[in-house]
Amino acid sequence: MSEAPAETTPAATASPETALLETALLEIRGLQVAFGGFRAIDGVDLTVGRGELRFLIGPNGAGKTTLIDVITGLTKPTAGTVRFEGLDLAGRREHEIVRLGVGRTFQTSVVFEELTVLENLDLAASFRRPLWSLLRRGRGVSEEVAAALETIGLTSLARSRAGVLSHGQRQWLEIGMLIVQRPRLLLLDEPVAGMASDERERTGELLTEIARDHTVIVVEHDMDFLRRYASQVTVLHEGKVLMEGSVDEVRADPHVQEIYLGRAREDAEDAVR
Amino acid sequence: MTAVEAPVEAPPVVRREPRRWQGPAAFAAVALLALVVAPLLLEPFRLGLLAKYLCYAIVALGIGLAWGQGGMLTLGQGVFFGLGGYAMGMYLKLHDAGGDLPDFMVWSGVEKLPALWTPFGNPVFALAMAVAVPVVVALLLGALVFRQRVRGAYFAILTQALAAALVILLVGQQGLTGGTNGLTNFFDFFGQDLAADETQRGLYLTVAVVLGVLYLGARQLVRSRFGRLLLAVRDGEDRVRFLGYNPATVKTLTFAVSAGMAGIAGALFVPVVGIISPALLGVVPSLELVVGVAVGGRFALAGAILGAVVMGYARTYFSEELPAAWLYLQGALFVLVMTLAPRGIAGLAAGLVRRRREAGT
Numbered sequence: 001m002s003e004a005p006a007e008t009t010p011a012a013t014a015s016p017e018t019a020l021l022e023t024a025l026l027e028i029r030g031l032q033v034a035f036g037g038f039r040a041i042d043g044v045d046l047t048v049g050r051g052e053l054r055f056l057i058g059p060n061g062a063g064k065t066t067l068i069d070v071i072t073g074l075t076k077p078t079a080g081t082v083r084f085e086g087l088d089l090a091g092r093r094e095h096e097i098v099r100l101g102v103g104r105t106f107q108t109s110v111v112f113e114e115l116t117v118l119e120n121l122d123l124a125a126s127f128r129r130p131l132w133s134l135l136r137r138g139r140g141v142s143e144e145v146a147a148a149l150e151t152i153g154l155t156s157l158a159r160s161r162a163g164v165l166s167h168g169q170r171q172w173l174e175i176g177m178l179i180v181q182r183p184r185l186l187l188l189d190e191p192v193a194g195m196a197s198d199e200r201e202r203t204g205e206l207l208t209e210i211a212r213d214h215t216v217i218v219v220e221h222d223m224d225f226l227r228r229y230a231s232q233v234t235v236l237h238e239g240k241v242l243m244e245g246s247v248d249e250v251r252a253d254p255h256v257q258e259i260y261l262g263r264a265r266e267d268a269e270d271a272v273r
Numbered sequence: 274m275t276a277v278e279a280p281v282e283a284p285p286v287v288r289r290e291p292r293r294w295q296g297p298a299a300f301a302a303v304a305l306l307a308l309v310v311a312p313l314l315l316e317p318f319r320l321g322l323l324a325k326y327l328c329y330a331i332v333a334l335g336i337g338l339a340w341g342q343g344g345m346l347t348l349g350q351g352v353f354f355g356l357g358g359y360a361m362g363m364y365l366k367l368h369d370a371g372g373d374l375p376d377f378m379v380w381s382g383v384e385k386l387p388a389l390w391t392p393f394g395n396p397v398f399a400l401a402m403a404v405a406v407p408v409v410v411a412l413l414l415g416a417l418v419f420r421q422r423v424r425g426a427y428f429a430i431l432t433q434a435l436a437a438a439l440v441i442l443l444v445g446q447q448g449l450t451g452g453t454n455g456l457t458n459f460f461d462f463f464g465q466d467l468a469a470d471e472t473q474r475g476l477y478l479t480v481a482v483v484l485g486v487l488y489l490g491a492r493q494l495v496r497s498r499f500g501r502l503l504l505a506v507r508d509g510e511d512r513v514r515f516l517g518y519n520p521a522t523v524k525t526l527t528f529a530v531s532a533g534m535a536g537i538a539g540a541l542f543v544p545v546v547g548i549i550s551p552a553l554l555g556v557v558p559s560l561e562l563v564v565g566v567a568v569g570g571r572f573a574l575a576g577a578i579l580g581a582v583v584m585g586y587a588r589t590y591f592s593e594e595l596p597a598a599w600l601y602l603q604g605a606l607f608v609l610v611m612t613l614a615p616r617g618i619a620g621l622a623a624g625l626v627r628r629r630r631e632a633g634t
């Protein structure tokens with residue numbers, strides 16, 4: 001699977017990942033996903049090293065969410081391999097992949113509304129315990145959960161039902177539920193979609209904080225958010241990797257400008273701003 | 274609340290812990306009523322009826338766990354109830370026959386005790402099977418069905434079909450199961466005359482205590498982390514997968530617990546009522562149990578129990594007074610509850626308490 005467009009950008013070949021190849025946390029090779037006749041992903045290669053904060057961007061239908069779905073076992077690929085820490089993820093079920101250390105959020109956050117914020121976090125934190133030990137009454141708050149509550153800024157709402165949280169707070173709770181699971185790879189699917197600007201800011205800070213000691217892949221549409229918080233960016237277009245590079249390289253790239261121009265004027269204006 | 278698909282009224286925003294003494298006090302009051310007051314006040318016939326309703330309440334408790342907490346609408350609890358009942362019935366039959374063939378086998382021309390029956394002469398074995406067989410059947414069914422992500426209405430229909438299938442199986446094996454008549458004509462229960470008032474009172478007390486113990490166990494389960502996990506599976510099975518749990522395991526285990534409860538209920542039902550037959554465990558009785566749980570309130574364990582007892586009394590009353598109307602009343606009640614009070618009697622009561630507390634008294 002050669003990546004024709006990638007060759008046009010020197011950044012992709014000379015990127016620091018080449019050195020990290022041996023220890024790459026996530027390695028995707030020749031990935032294809034077809035829904036009926038439609039190729040949602042058409043030969044994607046992607047390598048993410050430990051400790052990276054990687055942004056995945058691209059216009060609607062570029063295959064960003066599909067890529068996340070494949071990594072997390074929700075969608076089965078038609079061809080190609082996904083390796084996490086050298087392990088082939090093919091044929092593993094969703095919860096097994098989570099247990100290997102891959103966590104994700106969804107575009108529309110799904111927290112458990114009947115449970116309190118604290119209970120949501122506690123449930124997420126307990127997933128490695130043997131099932132029988134869950135029968136004991138969980139009392140008190142573990143340090144880990146307390147720390148996560150602090151990080152996501154929901155300490156004062158710990159005993160409220162998650163059903164009353166705002167959209168932004170739900171996303172943070174989801175991120176908190178990810179953190180307490182101590183994943184080795186976090187996949188965030190459009191974390192700021194539908195957020196007000198102050199919420200975006202807060203989410204950006206949260207992301208920066210998490211990225212300090214986690215490997216994170218963020219799917220994002222929002223160019224402003226990208227400009228402020230991204231460093232390494234992979235651009236997907238029509239199921240292929242269009243280019244990889246730093247934010248500045250990506251924004252300066254005529255191809256990227258072109259596809260954003262062709263797809264949506266507003267995004268394009270954001271992109272070149 | 275943004276909940277689009279939640280027709281159920283929203284519980285309070287901040288979950289306030291009920292005052293510590295209230296729960297135990299209520300439990301003690303009900304226990305006093307059931308263990309002391311009822312045996313003193315009720316004549317033996319009425320006490321026997323209550324014992325029967327409490328047997329149904331044990332099944333209802335299991336349904337409350339599986340359906341109310343776990344979202345598994347099981348329309349075939351009669352299967353597990355029946356398996357438990359038949360295990361107990363087989364022991365009682367062999368015990369009464371005292372080494373001979375049970376009476377119905379003689380009538381059906383069976384000449385030698387079937388191998389399946391032999392070990393049931395041992396009461397410990399029979400009691401163990403009354404629980405073990407339902408649990409194992411539920412585990413196998415759950416492992417098959419939940420792994421394949423069969424849920425909702427499909428699961429409900431499957432369990433209902435199972436109830437229908439068991440009835441056909443039991444009716445068809447006249448010599449082995451007593452056919453349509455089932456197993457009946459029991460006389461002796463562990464050395465005591467089953468017809469005696471004393472024995473029946475003892476049985477009533479046993480059923481009440483077992484129900485109380487199972488209720489406390491189920492309550493512990495619901496309040497544990499496992500209970501929260503079960504709620505999470507009910508409300509977002511797919512999301513639970515991405516927390517690293519396998520929802521199929523959680524559902525299978527819960528379903529098995531509810532099946533075990535139904536098995537225990539069946540085993541107690543047989544000496545209390547004196548019969549177990551296909552008519553008692555088919556589609557209709559299984560459905561009636563679910564209706565009872567819905568009326569009582571499926572989201573509260575106590576609601577499920579209350580529903581079974583209320584429906585039991587309603588059924589007895591109306592079939593004595595207006596036998597023709599009962600079926601329609603039951604249907605109407607179900608529709609009314611589902612549309613007007615989806616949380617059942619328990620939900621209405623909780624709402625009342627909440628309103629009073631908020632009024633500042």
